[in-house]
Amino acid sequence: QVQLVESGGGLVQAGGSLRLSCAASGPTFKNYAMGWFRQDPGKEREFVAAISWSGGSTYYADTVKGRFTISRDNAKITVYLQMNSLKPEDTAVYYCAANKIYRGSVPKIQGSYDSWGQGTQVTVSS
Numbered sequence: 001q002v003q004l005v006e007s008g009g010g011l012v013q014a015g016g017s018l019r020l021s022c023a024a025s026g027p028t029f030k031n032y033a034m035g036w037f038r039q040d041p042g043k044e045r046e047f048v049a050a051i052s053w054s055g056g057s058t059y060y061a062d063t064v065k066g067r068f069t070i071s072r073d074n075a076k077i078t079v080y081l082q083m084n085s086l087k088p089e090d091t092a093v094y095y096c097a098a099n100k101i102y103r104g105s106v107p108k109i110q111g112s113y114d115s116w117g118q119g120t121q122v123t124v125s126s
Contacts (some may be wrong), residue, residue: 003115005022008020011124017083017085020080021080034108036079046061048060055074068083095118099112
């Protein structure tokens with residue numbers, strides 16, 4: 001399994017931007033579709049965005065569409081989540097995850113992911 005480490009979280013005012021990074025280990029990163037999920041305390045973890053192994057396909061939750069952008073650099077074995085126009089309701093711990101079975105697609109079901117990072121906190125103040 002690939003090992004994942006997120007970074008880039010922090011405190012930002014509403015309307016601001018953050019870019020999250022997820023660094024992966026191992027040379028097989030390109031074999032995985034990647035996704036971002038988030039979880040607020042007391043709530044279930046929810047899907048945010050996904051990208052296929054090639055980067056050619058992306059998919060977003062309706063709540064972030066038009067504000068967030070997922071991308072990947074297979075040479076740097078890193079996936080990114082650019083978050084713009086942040087809202088207080090975006091506050092959560094953000095997790096990246098790797099999916100080998102559906103690498104050619106943009107999987108949205110968290111149970112289909114093989115590996116997870118430890119998460120990074122994003123807090124948006126109003």
